[in-house]
Amino acid sequence: MAILTFVEVSEGKIKKASLEAAAYSSKIAETSGAESVAVVLGEASADEVSSLGKVGVKVVYHAADARFNTFNSKVYSKAIAEAADKASAELVVLSFNQNGKFLGPRIAVRLSAGYIPGASELPVLEGGKLSAKKNVFSGKASATYQIVTAKKVVALTPNSFPIVKGEGTATVEAFSPSVSDADFGVKVKSVDKVTGTIPLTEAEVVVSGGRGLKGPENWWMIEDLAKEMGAATACSRPVADVDWRPHHEHVGQTGITVRPNLYIAVGISGAIQHLAGVNQSKVIVVINNDPEAPFFKAADYGIVGDAFEVMPKLIEEYKKFKAAH
Amino acid sequence: MKILVPITKVPDTTSKIAFADNNTKFNSDGVTFIMNPTDEWYALTRAVELKEANAGSEVVVINVGAADNEQIIRKALAIGADRAVRVDANPTDAFFVASQIAAYAQTENFDLVITGKETIDFNSFQVGGMVAELLDWQAVGLVNKLEVAGTTATLTREIEGGTETVETSLPLVVGATKDLAQARIPNMKGIMGARTKAIQVVPVTAVESRTEITSFTLPEKAKQVKLVSPDNVGELVRLLHEEAKVI
Known part of the structure; x- marks a missing residue:
């Protein structure tokens, strides 16, 4: 056969x-x-x-x-x-x-x-x-x-x-x-694709941001870490809804389901609808200043802390790690 | 334009999931059932919007299920479907459901079948594609924009890392995803009107199931998060490398 x-x-x-x-x-x-x-x-x-x-x-x-x-x-x-x-x-x-x-x-x-x-x-x-x-x-x-x-x-x-x-x-x-x-009979009229980045559904590492980042101008910390790690970037639904980030980055029940080896959630509380899109990830890291954020219950590793302080440190530590390995 | 919208009943998103009969059946005790969100918010609502924009159009909802599904069918009528069809059967698998829908679709001249992208119970994305194949129609999935002009449909669909806009002709099956329409809450007029709209009950078409679920499994235990101090972020990197082995 x-x-x-x-x-x-x-x-x-x-x-x-x-x-x-x-x-x-x-x-x-x-x-x-x-x-x-x-x-x-x-x-x-x-x-x-x-x-x-x-x-x-x-x-x-x-x-x-x-x-x-x-x-x-x-x-x-x-x-x-x-x-x-x-x-x-x-x-x-x-x-x-x-x-x-x-x-x-x-x-x-x-x-x-x-x-x-x-x-x-x-x-x-x-x-x-x-x-x-x-x-x-x-x-x-x-x-x-x-x-x-x-x-x-x-x-x-x-x-x-x-x-x-x-x-x-x-x-x-x-x-x-x-x-x-x-x-045949399906014609492509146009393609709107982010080039030069890793498609979210194919990424082994995903760095994702939520409302805790306070505004689109703070997304550099998500993007910088993602770039260092060769990761794709993602976001929670409220962030896409207010157009801080494009809709095709929204993971969750009504968005995209991802299954990376590592999912790093920054400033995302972890509503059940968001978890539905990420809970098949192999390892979940949650960074949030609210120790009661429900996402910690679904996480493997967590840091209770201010993303604005933790993220620059994490980017530096990752750079050091990468240089040594 | 005639539009058929298949709707299904699923446990509410926040339901606690449990199983019965030695983990072979879903335990529906105490579970609230709702219309599948993508069926309601995007497929049905876009169908109603298209109807409103095109005089002489009709939206028909179809459900495969028992009489107690009438509650979600009435809700669909309250949102704006003109009439409903219920295939009187207990669904056995997706092929069974798709076969019932396709059999009904063939009895009338539909231009569009719009389905939700997936159901939140089995997450299978099956029915739309199967109906399309059974009808030998063109189909486009994960659609977040749909415009129809004459017999031409222009659709935007999700692809890896972006979207793609395509054009094709009717008849067509569409798999609806987020943003295809703005979800509506039924108003009092709609709810009152729904009471007098017809729900036609049609007998089942005999179909052999092709798959079965032999058992369900719940995750072994809740995860125990390992907390790292914000003053020692390097420790997180070390754990991800040495313990989790993901970097």
Whole structure:
């Protein structure tokens, strides 16, 4: 059997979240004696595509067709389902990232497959069924989902599976899915993207600020620490609501859910809606001058203190640490 | 324009989560249920705004669930939906729900299906995408702006580190996220009007579930925060490196 990973490229580069999904598939393939196959839609260099071999992918179907450079859940679903048939894949894996969230259910319907959205651990395969854990109730609990159908689709939560790179080059096969021009039909008019920073959902470290910072002019302390740490910046909802920071930085129940290795919250009280967006972080550090801030109950490390005094020290201490390591 | 808005019932955000029957079922004792926030605040409200801006439009809400879901259905009618459909069934999985919605959608000529981006109980983002595939429609998710002119829709959606504005044509499934609309509180006129609006009950379409939840797990214990003195910030850096091993 085969396991097919949908690997997303953006401007010709493989997305980190997709690399995690490919590594996840290869691990399942290794333990179940299956072959790890990937499908790439859109233009990317041969070197970029064959580098999937480093995470254990043996064969890549590459549709190097410029029409696929724009994401479109309808045509992507068709093409990926066709690749799954071509590979005789019993399992299709993709990332539970922005595009994957709308794509996964489409692929599952197309393949008459059961679907697990947002798996956070390796699955258990037993008697033709697949089980995997995912977070439910906005991180307040987890649930084991079991797929009972012959074909299966799993979307992997970003930053929940490590990328371990080895040696290897994947064989690249040209792939021409049978889709028509009419299947495309989503045109990109404009993109408003912060360049030169790390996308929030892909960041391993996130530095986040709240109302405790008193105004947008004080955001240098969040940005400086983030820059030193190679981290993404984020904010709480009230901060985005008053336009101190752009909306795409808002993490929480109605904003973005993040799952970094380290989440540093500065001047954020930790309302339940905010926690819902960050409680899957591996380690949480809270800096707040209010010892009663509810966020301390969800934190691993905390400093009860004034951000205006603590942050400059933290930036200095981190610089020292970086110089020594 | 005819717009279908699927709505679902979820435990209130602040509910204490507990499980019953050997951790295989959600324990609803003492839990307050609400309309899923993104369904209400963004999907339904944007649908009502579009209706108000386009004469001759209609907003229909659909819920898959038992008779006691009527409370949230009435609220949707009070916010401004014209009529409601309830598929009389206990949902078994997302595919089951999506199949019911798609089956109903095919009985009328809808231009738009607007769903909330996710439900706050299972956080699955499934129903919108599944309905789109079942109907073979175009779909755009994580949408925070939606304008319709004729049969062309212009949407802004969230992408990694920013937003993207796209154009596509109707019919279309939209997954709504924050800022798509300004949430509304039903007024007295709406609440009174909702009492006389129709809730059509339709029988279930037979569908086999494709997934099941075999068990739930609660986090082992509350975290114990380790406090570091503000006069010794270097200690935090040391702990993050040596103990937590995240830097």
